[in-house]
Amino acid sequence: MDLDLTKPSPEGEIEHALSRVARRIDVGASGISGLRRLSGGASQELWRFDLVDGENFTPVILRRAPGGDRVSETAAGLEVEAALIQAAAKAGVPVPPVRYVLAPEDGLGRGFVMGFVEGETLGGRIVKGEAFAAVRPKLARQCGEILARIHTLDPADFPTLKRTTPAGLVDQWFDSYRATAWPRPVFELAFRWLRARCPPAPPIPRLVHGDFRNGNLMFGSDGVRAVLDWELAHVGDPMEDLGWICTNSWRFGAVEKTVGGFGDLDDLFAGYEAAGGAPVDRVAARWWEVLGSLKWGVMCSGMSNAFRSVDPSVERAVIARRTSETEIDLMRLLAS
Amino acid sequence: MQDQPHPSEVIGAVAEFLRTIVVPKADPLTAFQTRVAVNALEMMRRQLDLAPAAEAQEEVRLTALLGHDGALADLNAELAAKIGAGDLDLATPGLSEHLWATTLAKLAVDQPSYAAYRGVLAERGGATDTDKHKT
Numbered sequence: 001m002d003l004d005l006t007k008p009s010p011e012g013e014i015e016h017a018l019s020r021v022a023r024r025i026d027v028g029a030s031g032i033s034g035l036r037r038l039s040g041g042a043s044q045e046l047w048r049f050d051l052v053d054g055e056n057f058t059p060v061i062l063r064r065a066p067g068g069d070r071v072s073e074t075a076a077g078l079e080v081e082a083a084l085i086q087a088a089a090k091a092g093v094p095v096p097p098v099r100y101v102l103a104p105e106d107g108l109g110r111g112f113v114m115g116f117v118e119g120e121t122l123g124g125r126i127v128k129g130e131a132f133a134a135v136r137p138k139l140a141r142q143c144g145e146i147l148a149r150i151h152t153l154d155p156a157d158f159p160t161l162k163r164t165t166p167a168g169l170v171d172q173w174f175d176s177y178r179a180t181a182w183p184r185p186v187f188e189l190a191f192r193w194l195r196a197r198c199p200p201a202p203p204i205p206r207l208v209h210g211d212f213r214n215g216n217l218m219f220g221s222d223g224v225r226a227v228l229d230w231e232l233a234h235v236g237d238p239m240e241d242l243g244w245i246c247t248n249s250w251r252f253g254a255v256e257k258t259v260g261g262f263g264d265l266d267d268l269f270a271g272y273e274a275a276g277g278a279p280v281d282r283v284a285a286r287w288w289e290v291l292g293s294l295k296w297g298v299m300c301s302g303m304s305n306a307f308r309s310v311d312p313s314v315e316r317a318v319i320a321r322r323t324s325e326t327e328i329d330l331m332r333l334l335a336s
Numbered sequence: 337m338q339d340q341p342h343p344s345e346v347i348g349a350v351a352e353f354l355r356t357i358v359v360p361k362a363d364p365l366t367a368f369q370t371r372v373a374v375n376a377l378e379m380m381r382r383q384l385d386l387a388p389a390a391e392a393q394e395e396v397r398l399t400a401l402l403g404h405d406g407a408l409a410d411l412n413a414e415l416a417a418k419i420g421a422g423d424l425d426l427a428t429p430g431l432s433e434h435l436w437a438t439t440l441a442k443l444a445v446d447q448p449s450y451a452a453y454r455g456v457l458a459e460r461g462g463a464t465d466t467d468k469h470k471t
Contacts, residue, residue, distance in 0.1 A: 183416035186435055192422060253451040314373050321379060324442035328452050331439050335432050336456075 011035065017107045018049060018062070025060070025100040025113050028053040044078075044231065048116070059116035060099060068109020075231040076161055078102075082112040084207075084230045087157060091149045094226050119218035119225040123252040126219050127261035135223050140263020142224045143217070144271025147241050150227070151277060153207040155235040164208075164236035165201040169291065170194050177298045180305065186327040190294045193334055199237065199284050206238040213250040214260035239281060242272065243288020248329040249296045290333050297326030344384040351377040382445045390441035397434045 015035045022029040034057075035049040045064040050057040065078055076084065078101075085095045096114040126132050126139075155161070174191055177184070210232030218226040244250075245268070251261030259268045269280040303320035307313070351374045359367045359374075391408055398411035401424070406414075418424045419431075426432050443453040 183413040185412065185416045185419050186439060188416045188419040189426070189435070192419065192425070248452060251451075255451045255455055314369070314376050318372060318376050318379070321446045324439065324446045325450050325452070327439045328443055328450070328456065331436060332452060332456070335426055335435065 011037070014047065014062075014108065015049075021100070021102075021106045021108065022051055024106070026051050026053065026058070029058075030054070033057065044075075045111075061096065061114045061116055062108075062111060063114065064102070064111030065109055068111075076158075076233050078110040078112060080158060080160060081230045081233070084153070084158065084233050085114070087153050088150060088227065088230075091152050093146055093149045094224055096226050096228070117218055117226045119220045121215065121218050121228070123214040123250060123261065126214055126217075127252040127254045127257070131221065132219060132262075135219075135221055136262050137267075138223055139219070140259040140265075140267035141271035143212075143245060143259060143263070144242075144268040144273075144277070145275035146224060146227060147209075147212060147238070147245075148272045148275035148277030150209050150212070150241070151206040151238040155205055155207050158207065158233075158235070161207070162234040163205065164234050166199045166237055166287075166291075167195075167201070169236075169240075170198060173291070173295050173298050176302065180298070180301045182301060182304070184301070184323075184327070186330055187294060187297060189334060190290060190330045194287065194291055194294070197283075197287055199239070199281075199287060202237040202239075205235045208234055208236050208238060208240050210234050210240070211244070212241045213245050213247070214252065214262065215250060217260075237284075237288075238278070239284045239288050240291075242268065242280065242285045243290075244292045246285070246289045247292030247296065248332075249293065249326060286333075290330065293326045293329040293333065297323050297330070300326065342384075344381045347377050347381045347384070351381070379446060382448070386441070386444055390444070394434075394438055394441065397430065397437065401428070401430055401434060 015032065018032045018035065022032050029051040031052045032049045033052050035047060038046040038048050038061075045062075045066055047062040047064065048059060049062065050059050063078065063081075075081075082098050082101045086098050088095050089097065096117045098112055098114055100113040102108050102111045102113075120126060120129070120132070126136075132139075170191065177187055177191070209227065209230065211229050212227065216227070216229040217224055218228060245260050246258050246265065248255060251257060254261035257263055258265045265282075265285075269282070269285075272280055300319055300321075300323040303316050307316040307320055354370050354374050354377075359370050362370055395405075395408045395411065398408070398415060399405045402411060402414055402418075405411075415424070415434075424431055440453070440456065443450055447453065
């Protein structure tokens with residue numbers, strides 16, 4: 001997790017550099033307009049602007065490393081992220097089209113420009129909004145189908161991505177928990193539970209999105225329009241993605257709808273298997289759901305130290321206090 | 337002994353001032369950030385109101401589970417270590433009840449509107465301190 005503080009970027013400088021790059025993004029473009037920073041994306045900058053071609057304005061998105069060049073240790077890296085999105089598009093995964101990958105001579109740091117996709121990403125609206133009532137029953141199956149396609153991407157094409165095993169991830173999150181120096185009996189119980197039931201390293205490691213959940217998916221009235229935020233992609237056990245989208249932290253209050261707060265497990269698994277995914281091991285998916293709650297809990301817990309050191313914001317303090325949400329989720333999974 | 341009003345009451349008044357006077361006059365970003373601040377103040381007010389009794393009960397349970405008394409933080413750390421080492425588990429009499437009670441007491445402060453918490457309370461069918469505590 002990137003705990004770097006993102007300082008406000010010099011907007012004028014970015015606008016100037018983008019104007020020079022506009023023609024490389026689109027040969028017809030003579031310049032840009034309407035540059036503005038979008039909210040969301042604490043570990044990466046997200047900007048929206050229009051490519052201007054005479055009377056035509058084409059909206060695009062710039063995804064950029066914070067300050068242009070700060071890259072978190074855990075992230076795949078912006079160029080790899082762009083390559084992942086392009087490979088995913090070829091595999092039939094809905095993604096924003098990559099229009100241009102920044103080069104050093106562009107003077108904008110590391111990042112890429114994507115086409116703008118119209119849609120909703122706010123999890124609460126997907127779960128409760130009237131606009132999604134009709135399509136909601138179809139979403140879990142669509143997510144299963146999309147995950148099966150993501151898991152067909154060839155890990156050999158992405159040699160720099162981190163290779164993980166279930167046991168290795170448990171160790172990694174245990175170390176992060178210990179680093180918070182705040183003993184939590186419920187987390188200890190969950191780590192014991194996970195270690196006692198840890199799946200073996202997958203015989204065929206797959207490309208895992210790593211953050212496939214409600215909040216990182218763009219939805220329209222027709223269903224899933226784009227899979228976003230590929231920065232945590234890695235190679236490992238594909239069940240991880242199926243467990244993470246079921247983690248209660250991403251159900252936005254719709255606890256009874258296991259898949260992202262909008263759908264049912266059977267539909268997710270049926271979609272996954274119908275689109276060519278390996279038969280789902282339900283016990284393993286449950287294991288990954290427990291790891292998902294624990295992982296988010298450890299991240300929230302780590303916010304206390306970040307609050308005291310790099311970012312003394314109220315928001316940071318309040319996120320730290322969300323740790324107990326994951327403790328009750330873990331108690332429901334393990335002790336009810 | 338400090339004078340009245342109690343910090344909890346003053347924090348409540350500040351939260352109310354921010355919510356009713358400041359938020360309506362603020363620009364959208366400041367209004368959003370002020371609502372986050374109001375939520376944080378209300379959380380701290382709940383902690384001042386609820387934590388002393390909840391932590392006293394937690395200490396009583398920990399003393400029974402571990403067989404000796406001590407400071408709450410030390411007892412909690414010892415319990416965590418014993419669970420981690422496998423010396424205590426959900427089969428240990430009283431452990432599950434303790435973890436549930438402690439977790440529910442945290443949610444009552446941190447996030448009483450969390451759906452999973454509301455669900456557990458409904459299943460248990462009893463009124464809690466949170467219900468009695470107007471937020």
